[in-house]
Amino acid sequence: MPHSRLSVIVTRKLPEPVETRMRELFDVRLNSDDHIFSREELVAAMGQADVLVPTLGDKIDAGVLGQAGERLKLIANYGAGFDHIDVQTALSRGIIVSNTPGVLTEDTADMTMALILAVPRRLKEGATMMETGQWDGWSPTALMGHRIAGKRLGILGMGRIGQAVARRAKGFGLQVHYHNRKRLRVETEEALEATYWESLDQMLARVDILSVNAPHTPSTFHLLNARRLKLMKPTAYIVNTARGEVIDENAMTRMLRAGELAGAGLDVFEHGREVNPRLRDLQNVLLLPHMSSATEESRSEMGEKVIINIKTFADGHRPPDQVVPSML
Numbered sequence: 001m002p003h004s005r006l007s008v009i010v011t012r013k014l015p016e017p018v019e020t021r022m023r024e025l026f027d028v029r030l031n032s033d034d035h036i037f038s039r040e041e042l043v044a045a046m047g048q049a050d051v052l053v054p055t056l057g058d059k060i061d062a063g064v065l066g067q068a069g070e071r072l073k074l075i076a077n078y079g080a081g082f083d084h085i086d087v088q089t090a091l092s093r094g095i096i097v098s099n100t101p102g103v104l105t106e107d108t109a110d111m112t113m114a115l116i117l118a119v120p121r122r123l124k125e126g127a128t129m130m131e132t133g134q135w136d137g138w139s140p141t142a143l144m145g146h147r148i149a150g151k152r153l154g155i156l157g158m159g160r161i162g163q164a165v166a167r168r169a170k171g172f173g174l175q176v177h178y179h180n181r182k183r184l185r186v187e188t189e190e191a192l193e194a195t196y197w198e199s200l201d202q203m204l205a206r207v208d209i210l211s212v213n214a215p216h217t218p219s220t221f222h223l224l225n226a227r228r229l230k231l232m233k234p235t236a237y238i239v240n241t242a243r244g245e246v247i248d249e250n251a252m253t254r255m256l257r258a259g260e261l262a263g264a265g266l267d268v269f270e271h272g273r274e275v276n277p278r279l280r281d282l283q284n285v286l287l288l289p290h291m292s293s294a295t296e297e298s299r300s301e302m303g304e305k306v307i308i309n310i311k312t313f314a315d316g317h318r319p320p321d322q323v324v325p326s327m328l
Helices: 016-025 039-048 087-092 105-118 123-131 160-171 186-192 200-204 249-258 296-314
Strands: 007-010 027-029 051-053 074-076 096-098 152-156 175-179 194-196 209-212 237-240 263-266 285-287
Touching (some): 007 016, 016 027, 160 186
Parallel strands (some): 152 209, 237 263
């Protein structure tokens, strides 16, 4: 299929260099005002395009896929995570799904480390004090937080991002512990100076800071449920830059409000944009708008991967970042 004839619909505004390149290569319809597609718009797009380029905010479930047209053959997701897409249903309908892995690793690890530093040192409270004119000058007992050097960092999910977090954590003097579906190779553990815990429960009871770097899958949904969260020390902090669904957000919120957890740094939330309002007024919780991958470099590289996946598909080959059943 010639590239110039390939019909591509993009659901959100992408970086300008990415959109320019797409205009050159494809018959592309862009989202110039960056509005969020309604369910009806998604269905309409899937009936008109050869390729759909969605983002994590687009819920592409079995109902939406059931209304896809015969033309749609590729969902080239702009993002590494694909839990918002019913991949099994797509595959059963002959629709290939691809994603953009690998390019978010360093930026997400940077943001994770930023939250690991910010929450124990009470940066949110300090910034709020300055912004509201409440600072009366230096005091020996004001805004005392906790140093992170020498503390135990538990990493839940030791894939690319988890390992990148571990490398950074070493530089700040943190002791690295981790739980993962599969244990790392001995040489990798030694290089990261990381201690493996087969039992997540045992690790949770011992760490001072927990970094969530696991994807959202059926097996990780509410992996950190109320029972497991209660295993953590009341002086422990939680940082999540992965997927909100991994944590039982209501249980975590109750514990934060009750002083059963020391604080949290969250870039993702269980219900997407619908952030638990009881989290917003907690001074020991730093909330971010899912911005861990928000660098010009990362977002452009994501676009380049989307283009490569589409071009490879158009040439009659398997996209290099095709999502396969073993990844689900």
